[in-house]
Amino acid sequence: MTAFGKVSLRGNILQRGRSKERSRLLVFNHAVLLLLTAFAVLPLLILFFNSLKTKAEIGANPLGPPNQIIAENYINAWEQGNFATTMRNSVIYVVVTIAAELVLGGLAAYALARKKPPGSDLLMLYFLVASTIPLWMYIVPLYTQFRIWGLVGEVHGLIIIYIAGNAPLTIFLLRSYMIDLPRELEDAARVDGANELQVLTRIVLPLTKPGFLTVGLVVGLGVWNEFTLALTFIYDPSRAPVTTSFFKFTDRFARDWALTSAGAVIIIFPVMVLFLALQRQFIEGLAEGGIKT
């Protein structure tokens, strides 16, 4: 501890000598940061502005804030875009996929991280290969097969594809969380007479909660934003998620930027709030487990 104290003291003396250079660096840093945030946020801000204008005003004033706020755009978009139904559908796709994925991936990751059965390396390779297969590789045969099984157009059919597609990443991430847990805790529980299931649910799960949160967020974000599979497998508008239904909505109201902008904001807003709220835990979760330096 004292060694670090000395080190940082000497560091400070050095830094004071460079303070002029440092303040110039600070100005440069802030300039880059401002540019960066502008690039990130301006498109969103303009989208938001346009969602509050009339069609005519967007034509005359496509960039600036609205002269008069037209909140009805949101009501119209909500009704015309059938958002009450599609939002509910998207929540179902996301929640069921996350829940199933965490159970399935958690079991597999636990087996790979803790039990290391013979052939583990081969299985890891299998998951690695599977994770690089693009969905276009299997979408046509899968569609043919789904027609035979009567799963085309079914909610659970699409969810199964999501679960399978997200499994490799989930298993990789969860495995790297579990591999770092101290084994002594589990052994102590076993000595105390806990069976395997109790070890898993009472010891391993609570300790890897940040990992599950991070994986859940990654999978959830992916499913909420997924487009191609939903477009291919779900026709019935009453079962469609927001992404594909918004795509059709923008097609239908291609000339009405006010309405489509309001629709876009409706889709972005809930995810953005969730992301902002969980961002810190998310990065920490990644730092703790999934991403090892």
Place this chain on the structure above:
Amino acid sequence: MRSKQQIVPYLLLLPALVLLLVFNLLPTIATLVESTFVISLRSGERVFAGFANFERIFNDPIFWKSLQVTVVFSLVVNPLQIALALGLSILINQRLPGIGIFRSIYLLPVAVSLNVTAIVWRLLLDKNTGMVNGILFQLGIERQPFLHSVDQALWSIILIASWIGVPLWSLFILAGLQNIPPPVLEAAKIDGANAWQSFTRVTLPLLRRVLAFVLVADTVANFLLFAPILLTTQGGPQLSTNLILYETYRRGFLYGDLGASAAMLSVMLLIVFVIVGIELYVLRGSD
């Protein structure tokens, strides 16, 4: 008891293995098989044709053009996104006043879906009403056609993909940066390392595994870019944004030529495997 102990791990792995087998791997193999079949013009039946589909696409200038577009796109977009994500992550990881707000805003696009992004940017890049042209106009620069120009469309796609891509990969790099203990960097400073030296000698080596993951994931993701093309240029103008994945879609879904589409996908998968293999080999570590 002992044999039961040995079987438990496989039982835990079974659901994931079966799901992947049935819903990913078997259909993928079916596509590979399909690439060797054609629909006979005479009987309308599916007949085995060996490498006929491959011969057909290898003699097709549109396929080569799409491969060329994909190579150019990948060679620009991947280094660009990773370099920017790395630089900006380091910038955003500093302890500066108000950095938390910058970080949150910078990472915001990650939450937006790729197809909403494409739709928004199509609006922003519009020749007459778009924001970008509005700003250029204010600066006294001529209005640009962007997505409607053979020369600019691919660059516009790169811009759209990077709007999400750069902050997305930053998330992972930021997580990696947070794992570097501050004393390590301070020690480098004491030993007289300047900022560049401590970056190349300390930060980069410690980020190797994160960067390996990001490089592989980014390469695959950009190889598979689809929704932004469908929603903006549809491969045009004059096939200038016709990435190979979009070409397989055009061939298979729009023209109904599943044999050629499957052949292209097989070639594509081989390319992805080779690239990922090379990347993993180059970035392999001692562990």
